Amino acid sequence: MLTVKNVTKKFGNFTALEDINLEFISGVYGLLSPNGAGKTTLMKMLATLIFPTKGEVLYNGTEITALDEKYREILGFLPQDFGYYKSYSPVQYLEYLSALKDIKNPKKRIEELLEAVSLSDVKHKKMKKFSGGMIQRVGIAQALLNDPKILILDEPTAGLDPKERVRFRKLIESLSHDRIVILSTHIVSDIESIAKNVVMFKDHKLLYSKSPDEICAELGAANLEDAFMIVHGEESQ
């Protein structure tokens, strides 16, 4: 279990997140909020890239910073702006990341993942020639390299065409049974059918952490998109 306990994050005088309490067990958790709500900040804290100003993040009762490499060993992270080295091919990049993730003999795993994201044909081509969608698929592959128990994906479908998004959704659904998957998105359809819980923030505070049906019932919305507009409608106008 991954627990976010009374977490606040401030950057100088700006409060990005205030007193957040969340629990993640297994399944898909969708973070659905407008830009600037704090989704990426939360994800970076879960990925140990930044530290809470107050509160703590626990994995099975132990703070994740104390767990250090033992926690990051089971973590897979796809950031919002996935960077890469232009002169590297997908195979080279994944081999480098395998070394960083301390994966022994990663060749077979790399082949399987590139096949899963439909990049086998271009696995030795330099990534500077790739489209945005292809880069994103490399990003998804690297997040799965170490078969993580906690998978954190920040806007994973950005740049993917509809066919790739459906394929991605199916991949995530197949992976979610025995792991925690936390993904943020602006595209409601990405999570509506697969998310066990939807997390919504408003004014940098937690508003909901409930199933899509519960949120819709509470707000009297026909679907999750309507629920989003009810909560954030004035902000987005």
Place this chain on the structure above:
Amino acid sequence: MIFKYEMKKLSGLTLVWVFIAVTIAFNALKAVNILSSIGWAELYGELFGSFGMLLFFECTALNLLILLFITGCENTSGTAAVLFSSKTGRRLIKLKLSAAFLAGSIAFAVIYFFSYIILFSIHDLSGVWEQELSLLNGNAEAFGIVVWENITLRQFFIGGLAISYILNMIFIALSTPIALFIRNSYIAFGLVAGMVVSNLFLIAALPVNWLFYKIVKTTPLGLITENTIWFSSGGLALPMPGFETVITAFYLLLGLAFVLTGLKVYSGKDLI
């Protein structure tokens, strides 16, 4: 294994190779110019004075570029989030610093070797290396070279190379906190360059206050500008023999402290 990847990133950096090539070419021209215009007496001043200093500053600038590149390249390429969230990601910065020191040492060896090979191939110094320095100088005061032990030119030259290398590594070590905490490599380079220029200005322009001048002269930059008085007691008019050697050792320890403290503080900070 990861160290190998970091070294590979550096070896693929075209700027480094261009810098080395241009530097050696420039030094070759300087070597020809030295030898065409001066006699024996001035040769030593150039050899251990301005030419040695030129090489030192070239290596220092290059090693600073290497340090800033290797510590900043993840932020520049946008790969920081992926790398630092990996299992061994937090160890990465130590490996990067090790790679910077190793690459800096290799760059030092390459620049110095080829520059001096060119210099010595043009001018034949055989038969001179074993001569005692005091005899070669003739008028020691002309160079400010006062030695407390009569060493040979070869010993003085090797000692000078060793001191230059150590001072180069000290400079990288002292620049490490700047490289760690200023995420923009260009701003970090500008800051360090500004500090170097300020220090040189203080050394050159402010000798009026004796104590201040002496303090400034004991910085690593002050040491290198006084490289003719290494292993001597006369350069700073102080009675202790080997004073410059002692303060070089002090700055080596200070540099190590800077690196270790920088790493410790860095580990507690937001990474991106």
